[in-house]
Amino acid sequence: MATMIIEGERAKAASGKTYEVRNPATGEIVDEVPAGGPADVDKAAQAASKAFASWSKLAPAKRAEILHRAAHHMLGKVEQIAPILTKEQGKTLLESRLEAQRFGENIAWFADVADKIHGQHVSLPDTTTYGLVVRMPIGVCGAIVPWNFPLTLAANKVAPAIAAGNTVVLKPASTTPLATLACIEALIEGGLPEGVVNVVLGKATGEAIVEHPLIRKIALTGSTPTGKKVMAKAAEGLKKITLELGGSDPCIVLDDADLEAAARAISVGRFFNCGQACLAVKRLYIQEGVYDALMEKLVARAAKLKPGNGLDKDSRMGPMHTETQRAEVEAQVKDALSKGARAVFGGGRPDGDEYERGWFIQPAILENVPDGARMWKEEVFGPALPVRRIKDLDEGLRLANDSQFGLGSSIWTANMAHARRAVQELEAGYTWVNALQIAHDELPFGGTKQSGFGKEHGLEAFQQYTEQKSVVVGGV
């Protein structure tokens, strides 16, 4: 049985309770894990607070050295960690490998810049004094993560937090704790001091993290309704927060676009991870001159995405993560079809005995989706893509911005004036121009509107994990 990790030690829940983690492809039990609660969060927060005293005082270059060694050790275990992720989450082995690799690389990226957090020197009116603005770590940080990218989204929080000298209480989603435990265990084996990252498990630990008085900052990736609850609760303790929430990213393709490159990026952007991604092409607007040609290419690509158990090497798309999640996407597709949309591809479940026990679904591409359909307004967290024909860029931008969300966005065009307008006018935290929608370590990532606020990735992430302090030095 897997356990939590508190102060470097394996820990069961104080209540003794456990729950099962099941494989979304087969329904089989993968493992049993502790169902933690407030008492376990308290233990983890105390451990993190104790570790903060020494970890925050290390020279940043020393922290960088420790993190590099730990990341290197973890990266040596990618092949062992990937199947664990596939079994608990459902994604294909290729996707799991990429994700486990990204976990280690993210820790290494922040190790590289751990000693590059700079303050300022400020001249003051009295020349025998001067001012400094120094950046201090915050203390114990809570990291709350969803199930779709358990490792990437944990690393997005843990890496900048610990590189800046903070310590962490990390809570994976209750259905995907195992690969996260394996990654943190590998970091500890690789030399990360005990208590710097603690992992608590179980649904009840989320709220307990937000409420715990020792935890000074909360970073959540999750749905928009959860973000609102966490923000309200965090306000009671006046905690700093970063919220990476839902999205419904628009993609505009104009007549002069490179269609082959656009089709590839849209297909990856919508169907990677069985469509369960926050940054994903979720609404597609194609200019009429290339509509038919691009649709043909998209359908050809969707046809190659064979659903299957993520452990099978010929599977191109794993199952959805839960039955509820599949039912939600099916309801959104049904709603569009009942209002007059047409499924150009998919729209149902795949046939065959191998699909009986898992939450499998076919990729779907829908056209003539009317304005009132749920797919345009809600986040579609699965492999279904509504497509609309547009006359020009004006119409594309108007429709793209007609959303409560503002996470990612993209445009495909050879006209740089059109690209510039899109960059200026698309309401989103990220705009890709003629490029695959992936988040880079180097660039700050985070949403606007109902997609949340605060940045992960990039040097900007340090602003979320440090506080500024002003210092006046006199008598000089």
Ligand code: NAD
């Ligand atoms: P969720 O909001 O249900 O849960 C996310 C995490 O929050 C889980 O660990 C959960 O246990 C915890 N949680 C739930 N209620 C809580 C509460 N009241 N207090 C504290 N913690 C609580 O989300 P999910 O279904 O696991 O993930 C899917 C959602 O995440 C989608 O909306 C997706 O768009 C979003 N997401 C956003 C990003 C991003 O970077 N913006 C990335 C991936 C996923």
